[in-house]
Each structure stands twice: as C-alpha cells, then as structure tokens.
Amino acid sequence: MTSTDDIKNINDDYRYGFAMPERATHKVQPGLNAEVVSAIADIKQEPEWMRLFRQRSYEIFLQKPMPEWGANLTTVDFDSLTYFIRATDEQKYSWEDLPAEIKDTYDRIGVPKAERDFLAGVSAQYESEVVYESIKSELESQGVIFCDMDTAVRRYPDLVKKYFGTLVPPSDNKFAALNSAVWSGGSFIYIPKGVKVELPLQAYFRINSQSFGQFERTLIIADEGSYVHYTEGCTAPIYSSNSLHAAVVEIFVGKNAHVRYTTVQNWSKNIFNLVTKRAKVSENGLMQWIDCNLGSCVTMKYPAIYLIGRKARGETYSIAYAGKGQHQDAGAKMLHLAPETSSRVISKSISKHGGRTSYRGLTYVPHGSTGSKSYVACDALILDAESRSDTYPVMKVHENESVIQHEATVERISEEKLFYLGSRGVNRQEAEGLLVNGFIDQVTKEIPLEYTVELYRLMNAEMEGSVG
Amino acid sequence: MITYLNAQSPHNQHILVEKPGKSLIFAFNFSGSIFVDIAAENALVTILGAYTGTKKECYALRTTQNHRAPNSCSQLLIKGVFDGESSFSYEGLIRIEKIAQQTLAKQSNLNLILSPSASVNSKPFLEILADDVICSHSSTTGHPSEEEIEYLAGRGISSHEAKTLLASAFFHDVFRKTEFISEHAGISACRKKIASLWK
Numbered sequence: 001m002t003s004t005d006d007i008k009n010i011n012d013d014y015r016y017g018f019a020m021p022e023r024a025t026h027k028v029q030p031g032l033n034a035e036v037v038s039a040i041a042d043i044k045q046e047p048e049w050m051r052l053f054r055q056r057s058y059e060i061f062l063q064k065p066m067p068e069w070g071a072n073l074t075t076v077d078f079d080s081l082t083y084f085i086r087a088t089d090e091q092k093y094s095w096e097d098l099p100a101e102i103k104d105t106y107d108r109i110g111v112p113k114a115e116r117d118f119l120a121g122v123s124a125q126y127e128s129e130v131v132y133e134s135i136k137s138e139l140e141s142q143g144v145i146f147c148d149m150d151t152a153v154r155r156y157p158d159l160v161k162k163y164f165g166t167l168v169p170p171s172d173n174k175f176a177a178l179n180s181a182v183w184s185g186g187s188f189i190y191i192p193k194g195v196k197v198e199l200p201l202q203a204y205f206r207i208n209s210q211s212f213g214q215f216e217r218t219l220i221i222a223d224e225g226s227y228v229h230y231t232e233g234c235t236a237p238i239y240s241s242n243s244l245h246a247a248v249v250e251i252f253v254g255k256n257a258h259v260r261y262t263t264v265q266n267w268s269k270n271i272f273n274l275v276t277k278r279a280k281v282s283e284n285g286l287m288q289w290i291d292c293n294l295g296s297c298v299t300m301k302y303p304a305i306y307l308i309g310r311k312a313r314g315e316t317y318s319i320a321y322a323g324k325g326q327h328q329d330a331g332a333k334m335l336h337l338a339p340e341t342s343s344r345v346i347s348k349s350i351s352k353h354g355g356r357t358s359y360r361g362l363t364y365v366p367h368g369s370t371g372s373k374s375y376v377a378c379d380a381l382i383l384d385a386e387s388r389s390d391t392y393p394v395m396k397v398h399e400n401e402s403v404i405q406h407e408a409t410v411e412r413i414s415e416e417k418l419f420y421l422g423s424r425g426v427n428r429q430e431a432e433g434l435l436v437n438g439f440i441d442q443v444t445k446e447i448p449l450e451y452t453v454e455l456y457r458l459m460n461a462e463m464e465g466s467v468g
Numbered sequence: 469m470i471t472y473l474n475a476q477s478p479h480n481q482h483i484l485v486e487k488p489g490k491s492l493i494f495a496f497n498f499s500g501s502i503f504v505d506i507a508a509e510n511a512l513v514t515i516l517g518a519y520t521g522t523k524k525e526c527y528a529l530r531t532t533q534n535h536r537a538p539n540s541c542s543q544l545l546i547k548g549v550f551d552g553e554s555s556f557s558y559e560g561l562i563r564i565e566k567i568a569q570q571t572l573a574k575q576s577n578l579n580l581i582l583s584p585s586a587s588v589n590s591k592p593f594l595e596i597l598a599d600d601v602i603c604s605h606s607s608t609t610g611h612p613s614e615e616e617i618e619y620l621a622g623r624g625i626s627s628h629e630a631k632t633l634l635a636s637a638f639f640h641d642v643f644r645k646t647e648f649i650s651e652h653a654g655i656s657a658c659r660k661k662i663a664s665l666w667k
Contacts, residue, residue, distance in 0.1 A: 367584065382599040385566065391594040395607060398588075400581035403610040410596045410603040 019237035020101035026086040057170035057180030064174040152188035186216030191226040207236035251279035267295035283309030304333035307341035322355025331360035351387035370401040472654040517546035521554025535568040550586035
C-alpha cells in the first residue's frame with residue numbers, strides 16, 4: 001500500500017477531509033527565511049515594533065534546538081511549508097459576501113447554523129487570515145472587543161503592546177519563536193470590567209492548502225469580575241504531505257474574573273499540532289481549559305495556568321484520542337505562585353489501532369504558597385495490544401502547608417463490564433461505545449451540550465469496529 | 469530474595485528477577501537508582517522505601533519496574549517524612565513491554581513535609597505498551613492533617629508530640645508489607661531508628 005492510500009485509509013471516517021481549490025490573493029514562496037518574515041510584515045503593513053518583534057523572534061527560532069523529548073518531530077520540514085496565504089482581499093461581515101468555495105466550506109462544517117443558534121460572536125480563519133467575523137451588537141455596546149489579531153494590532157496598539165508576547169515570549173520554545181516570527185490571524189478578545197458574556201464566542205480554524213503552516217495568535221484579556229467562554233474548532237483536508245499548526249494563546253484573567261477556553265481539535269491526520277497555551281490568573285480568578293484532542297498526527301500541547309493571585313483557581317479537563325499513526329502528547333501545567341491557590345486536572349486518554357497517548361504535566365508549589373491544593377487524575381484506556389499509553393507527571397513541592405495529589409490508572413475495558421452489558425442484550429460493539437462514553441463522561445459534561453453531541457458522534461465513529 | 473539498601477549501599481542497583489516467586493527490595497535513606505528487571509513469569513516484586521530527612525539531608529531516588537515477562541506483579545511504596553531543610557527527589561518509572569501481558573504494577577510515593585524549608589520533587593512515570601494490564605500510580609505530598617492533630621490534642625497530646633507520633637505512624641504500612649518475610653536485621657534496625665527519630 002502506498003503512503004497516500006495509507007492516509008486515505010486512516011481518514012476514511014473523517015468528514016471534514018474535503019478540499020477546495022486553493023485561492024490566494026497573496027502567497028509567499030515556500031520555505032522560511034528573513035525575507036519571508038519581512039514579506040508578511042509588508043503585506044500586512046505592520047507598525048515598526050511588530051516588524052522588529054518578528055525579526056527578533058526569527059533569530060531566536062534559528063538558535064533554538066528542536067525539542068528532543070516528547071513526540072517524534074523529525075519529519076517536520078520547515079522548508080517545504082508555505083508560511084502565509086491570504087485567501088480574500090478583505091474581511092467580510094456576512095456569509096453571503098464570501099467567495100463561494102469558502103462559504104461552502106463553512107456551511108459543510110456547520111458554522112453559520114451554529115452562529116444563528118447559540119453563539120454570541122464568530123470568527124472564521126481560512127489559511128492565514130480571518131475571513132469572516134461577527135459579534136452581537138449589544139456586546140459591542142458594552143465595550144467587548146472581539147476581532148482578529150491583525151485588526152487588533154492596527155486598532156488597539158496600546159492594549160496589544162501591553163500584553164502581546166509577555167506571557168509566552170518568543171524565547172519560550174522553538175515553536176513559540178516560529179509563531180512570533182510568522183504569526184497571522186487568531187482572535188483578540190477584551191472583556192471590560194464586570195461584563196459577563198453569557199453565550200460563547202467561537203473561532204473556527206481551517207487549513208485548506210497543502211503543505212501549509214497556520215500560525216494564529218490569540219490574546220484574551222478578561223478584566224476584573226468579567227466572564228467569557230471562548231471555543232475553537234479546527235479542521236483541515238486530507239493530503240499526503242504534512243502541514244503544521246503552531247499557535248500561541250495568551251490569556252489574562254483579572255481579579256474575580258472567569259475565563260473558559262474550549263478546544264475541539266479535529267485536524268486531519270496529516271497535521272502537526274504544536275501549540276503553546278498559557279493563562280495568568282489574578283486574585284480569586286478562575287481559568288478553565290477544556291481540551292479535546294481527536295485529530296492530527298502529532299499533538300504536543302500542555303496548557304499552562306500561572307496562579308499569581310491569592311485564591312486563584314485553575315482547572316484543566318482534557319480528552320485525548322489516538323488512533324492509527326497518531327501520537328497525542330498532551331497535558332497540563334499548574335504553577336501555584338500565590339497562597340491559597342488551587343488546581344484540578346482531569347485527563348482521559350484512549351489509544352487504539354497502534355495509537356499512542358501521553359500525559360505530561362507539571363505541578364509547582366514554591367516556598368510561600370501556603371494553603372495551596374492540587375489534584376491531578378489521569379486515566380488511560382488501551383483498546384488493543386498495538387497501542388501505548390504513557391504518563392509523565394512532575395510535582396515540585398517546596399511548601400509544607402500545601403496538599404498535592406496525583407493519581408493515574410491505565411487499563412483496558414474490563415471483560416466483566418462487557419459481560420454484564422452483554423447479559424442485558426447490549427451487543428459487544430455498543431457496549432464498548434457505551435463504556436468509552438462513560439469513561440470520558442467526567443470531561444464531556446464540562447463541554448457545551450452542542451459539542452458533547454458532536455464529540456460522542458466523533459468518538460463513536462472513531463470507535464467503530466474497535467472490538468476485537 | 470531480600471535486598472536491603474541504605475545510605476552506604478552502591479548507587480547503581482540492577483536487580484534481575486529471573487525466577488518466579490516473591491522478592492523484596494527495601495531502601496532506607498538510600499540515594500541512587502534501583503532498576504528492577506522482571507524477566508520471569510509469576511514473580512511478585514515488592515519495592516519499599518522509607519526516607520527520613522532532617523537538617524540539610526538530601527536524597528535522590530530513581531526506580532524502574534521493568535516488566536518484560538507476562539503474568540508478573542510488582543508493587544512499589546516509597547514513603548518519606550522531611551523536616552528541617554531536607555529535600556527529596558523521586559523519579560519512578562513503570563515500563564511494561566508489549567510481551568508483558570497480564571501484568572499488575574503499582575507505584576506509590578507519599579511524602580509528608582514537616583517544615584517550611586523542606587522540599588519534595590516527585591516524578592512518577594508510566595510507559596505502557598501492553599493492553600491487558602492493570603497499572604496505577606499515585607503521589608501525594610502534604611503535611612500532617614490538622615484534624616488528626618486536633619483529635620490528639622483533645623486527648624492531651626501536644627501539637628509537637630502529635631506531629632512526631634503521626635510521622636512515625638506514617639511508616640506503619642511500609643513495615644506491614646515486610647511481614648511476609650522472617651525478621652531481617654537491617655529492616656528491624658530501620659524501624660527502631662524511625663521510631664526513635666522524633667522522640
């Protein structure tokens with residue numbers, strides 16, 4: 001079997017695998033060099049500080065070594081990728097105005113319908129830039145800003161300058177440096193003091209081209225006492241060549257504020273997904289990452305929460321599914337940098353058909369963070385003899401007035417439960433599906449209902465015929 | 469088979485289990501690496517550790533439970549109490565190779581910190597390549613519970629005495645797990661030393 005057939009075979013059930021003809025009004029040459037970096041700044045007509053930021057980041061990128069721990073990244077070829085494609089000349093505010101193939105793409109993913117039904121704002125990124133954007137007018141009048149990052153650099157330079165790159169500096173890791181050099185698109189959200197956005201704000205990321213790199217940059221600032229729920233979904237067509245998605249997400253949670261960030265990552269299995277996500281939480285604030293990783297060939301993503309204010313809280317709920325040819329290396333980092341902070345991590349992973357899931361996490365309690373509490377639970381299911389599961393947690397505790405707990409289990413679906421369900425007339429395949437859904441239930445109940453239904457559907461499609 | 473390790477033992481311990489049956493590895497304030505290579509079926513390996521840190525003492529322990537034969541069982545329990553400016557670094561790995569189906573492997577590292585300047589780093593790792601296994605690990609680091617201290621205070625025991633009582637009781641289950649072997653001089657001495665440590 002050729003490698004292309006192989007990939008087709010893996011992706012049989014992936015319903016977002018269609019591709020539209022490539023369209024580009026601006027496209028840089030494949031490969032990465034200083035010219036490409038400044039060409040992106042030219043096309044975007046960026047201010048000098050951002051141009052310098054990109055150049056500096058590119059230099060850091062060249063100096064940083066590839067990470068040698070975690071997943072195998074030896075097949076990432078920086079020179080074969082295209083770093084910037086602009087699909088439309090300007091951003092649209094109505095679906096009807098979009099070029100037919102882009103509109104059709106989002107119709108097939110179901111975005112316009114979702115927007116009508118249950119969202120407060122939508123941003124849709126196609127290749128490098130956001131092509132569609134909308135926000136409910138009442139939110140705008142309350143001072144809520146929801147726009148793409150490029151617009152934010154032009155329109156709110158002071159706000160952006162103050163926060164951009166401060167939580168995830170370019171020197172953080174090789175892929176953060178790469179993102180900082182060639183970033184494009186992503187969301188910028190500002191929620192003023194005391195404003196609570198009841199319905200979720202949503203971003204959809206779509207890669208359409210072959211051998212393309214998407215590098216969006218998201219910045220969320222939630223001022224004192226505010227609330228926002230941001231969700232993102234990711235899909236891409238199936239090609240035999242690999243693409244790269246390396247995003248940076250920075251979130252600032254103010255005093256008493258609450259931010260919830262939900263990701264349903266369903267990239268096709270030719271995408272490397274290497275993402276740096278970090279949140280900083282002030283006094284009595286709450287940050288929640290809800291992270292579902294189903295797609296991509298390799299994911300390396302460890303959403304971090306820096307608890308810097310007294311009584312700040314952090315929670316991460318994650319689900320990872322690894323099928324044939326997939327390695328999901330995900331986890332959570334909790335840094336208790338103030339007294340009476342608390343954190344909770346619930347991670348569920350499932351591996352099947354030779355897939356590999358890894359949990360990698362950090363809990364850090366320095367001296368002085370008295371009364372801090374942390375609880376981490378990772379459960380893994382291995383569904384066949386070819387698959388693999390790893391757990392790599394690190395706990396650094398330098399404060400005696402704290403309680404740090406970690407537990408993990410790895411097992412397969414128990415014959416006892418299957419037998420019990422079998423004796424009640426549930427066939428083996430359904431029983432397995434039921435038990436897997438039960439296994440991830442603790443996390444799925446944190447996800448908005450519309451997504452839960454979609455997630456169960458996706459999981460069941462992935463699980464089909466897994467009994468053996 | 470009993471292997472007893474203490475602070476004077478050589479740092480690199482490679483223990484090959486090639487026969488079925490029970491074996492015990494007991495480490496008391498041992499620093500270094502214990503690699504247990506389980507190559508036999510029907511082996512039951514118990515790895516126990518007791519660590520007591522006072523003053524500026526510093527311990528580092530690395531353990532590997534390497535399962536490369538099916539139908540075996542390994543259990544690890546490392547407990548430590550740290551006072552003064554002492555510190556403890558623990559890194560443990562359970563590795564289950566594809567061939568080692570029907571393995572049961574457990575790993576626990578439980579620590580108590582008594583003073584503000586003591587610290588613990590714990591890295592309990594799992595690498596599981598077989599599916600028909602039960603494998604778990606847990607790690608906790610904390611301080612003696614206020615509730616327990618209060619309970620003892622209600623019975624006329626001072627807070628300092630209560631802490632020492634709880635610290636020595638903390639090791640109880642480590643020693644209980646050694647009961648399947650006949651008395652071992654090293655382990656008995658360790659038990660006595662721990663009991664006298666906070667008097």
